[in-house]
Amino acid sequence: MSKVQVQGRYEPRFEGVRRAFEENFATGGEVGAAVSVVVEGRTVVDLWGGHADARATRPWERDTLVNVYSTTKGMTALCAHQLVEEGQLDLDAPVARYWPEFAAADKGDIPVRWLLSHRAGLPAVRRLLPGDALFDWDAMTSALAAEAPWWEPGTQHGYHAVTFGWLVGEVVRRITGKSLGRTFHERIAGPLDADFWIGLPDAEHERVARLGAPPIAPPAPGGGEPSLMEIILQEPEGMTARAFVNPPSVMTSANTPEWRRAEIPGANGHGNARAIARIYGAVANGTAPSLAPETIERARTERSRGGDAVLRISTRIAEGFMLPQPGIEGASFGPNERSFGHPGAGGSLGFADPEAKLGFGYVMNHMGPHILIDPRAARLVDATYAALGAS
Numbered sequence: 001m002s003k004v005q006v007q008g009r010y011e012p013r014f015e016g017v018r019r020a021f022e023e024n025f026a027t028g029g030e031v032g033a034a035v036s037v038v039v040e041g042r043t044v045v046d047l048w049g050g051h052a053d054a055r056a057t058r059p060w061e062r063d064t065l066v067n068v069y070s071t072t073k074g075m076t077a078l079c080a081h082q083l084v085e086e087g088q089l090d091l092d093a094p095v096a097r098y099w100p101e102f103a104a105a106d107k108g109d110i111p112v113r114w115l116l117s118h119r120a121g122l123p124a125v126r127r128l129l130p131g132d133a134l135f136d137w138d139a140m141t142s143a144l145a146a147e148a149p150w151w152e153p154g155t156q157h158g159y160h161a162v163t164f165g166w167l168v169g170e171v172v173r174r175i176t177g178k179s180l181g182r183t184f185h186e187r188i189a190g191p192l193d194a195d196f197w198i199g200l201p202d203a204e205h206e207r208v209a210r211l212g213a214p215p216i217a218p219p220a221p222g223g224g225e226p227s228l229m230e231i232i233l234q235e236p237e238g239m240t241a242r243a244f245v246n247p248p249s250v251m252t253s254a255n256t257p258e259w260r261r262a263e264i265p266g267a268n269g270h271g272n273a274r275a276i277a278r279i280y281g282a283v284a285n286g287t288a289p290s291l292a293p294e295t296i297e298r299a300r301t302e303r304s305r306g307g308d309a310v311l312r313i314s315t316r317i318a319e320g321f322m323l324p325q326p327g328i329e330g331a332s333f334g335p336n337e338r339s340f341g342h343p344g345a346g347g348s349l350g351f352a353d354p355e356a357k358l359g360f361g362y363v364m365n366h367m368g369p370h371i372l373i374d375p376r377a378a379r380l381v382d383a384t385y386a387a388l389g390a391s
Helices: 012-027 071-085 112-116 131-135 137-146 163-176 180-189 202-207 228-234 239-245 257-261 273-285 293-299 375-388
Strands: 007-010 032-039 042-050 304-307 314-317 340-343 349-353 358-364
Touching: 007 012, 012 032, 012 042, 012 375, 032 273, 032 375, 042 273, 071 112, 071 163, 071 180, 071 273, 071 293, 071 340, 071 349, 112 163, 131 137, 131 257, 137 163, 163 180, 180 273, 202 257, 228 239, 273 349, 273 358, 358 375
Parallel strands: none
Antiparallel strands: 007 042, 032 042, 032 358, 304 314, 340 349, 349 358
16 A cells, blocks of 8 residues: 555654554554644644545545544543532532432442442443434433442442443533533633534534444454454343443444434544643643642542453453553553553543653544554554653
């Protein structure tokens, strides 16, 4: 294939990041992508290239947006932690204090903290929901309020792949009186001039890159990761299947206007690498609004570790954020085990490293099969830290 023209800018010491970015196109199957790095409040890498569609009819532009799936979860969590800092939300209080209907099915004692750390036992709704429920906030939050936990809350953790956004988002909505998407825009994205949306206005849809594969795919040969698709097919009414494909439209909607305009705060954020790096860079540098270093220190404290009841692998989770996974090759956010952020299905990644005062963002439209961090993102992370002189 012809060499992809990489556009953007980078400081000379980050030449290795540019080379790694080009290598992703040459050998990593990249179609269109962008990477950005912010250090001490300064953008040191801002690169993009390739195409916004698999047919190569639209170039990836500076302002191209793309659905980043679970990278959205970190943005949703930041909204909750702002409210904690301001004294409006107590993570140890019962969810039902803010959302009374949630107390149904013996859930009255579940604390908010367990929503953020994936310990609430609500990764899915058992009853098969109609496809259009995915885009109906009230339908999804009502179903979750009525749902009984899949395990005794607090005794284990399991990835709340999509329900995380409705659960945390409804608590935020009950406190602020505004939707999660609006809260995020007014309190985080707007003040930081970050081009990231949870609920994309129709006027912005033409900027969106088309995703080229479903959000759940078989593992790469020899990748050593379990296949979520195999689990779903073998246990179609089980917890893992319901977590990823109930409503069933989760699997087929990503390139539709309905998906883009809905607010699904666990999965359908649309943004670019620059926005993700800018937000996490502000968090890491202590300049994000209502997110003081003490707040971030609490937010990145490990709350769940070990076997994940939904993903069937080991995960390490803080309060709304993934943490580096020790012992799993390619599942780190650089050399700092206290970095925190969130990957998204298919490959996107955003994280903060407060010790290095670094924010990182990577987005793409050719979805890879890896459950945790995609090798394309890992290559860019490694190159970033090599440039910083980290061992």
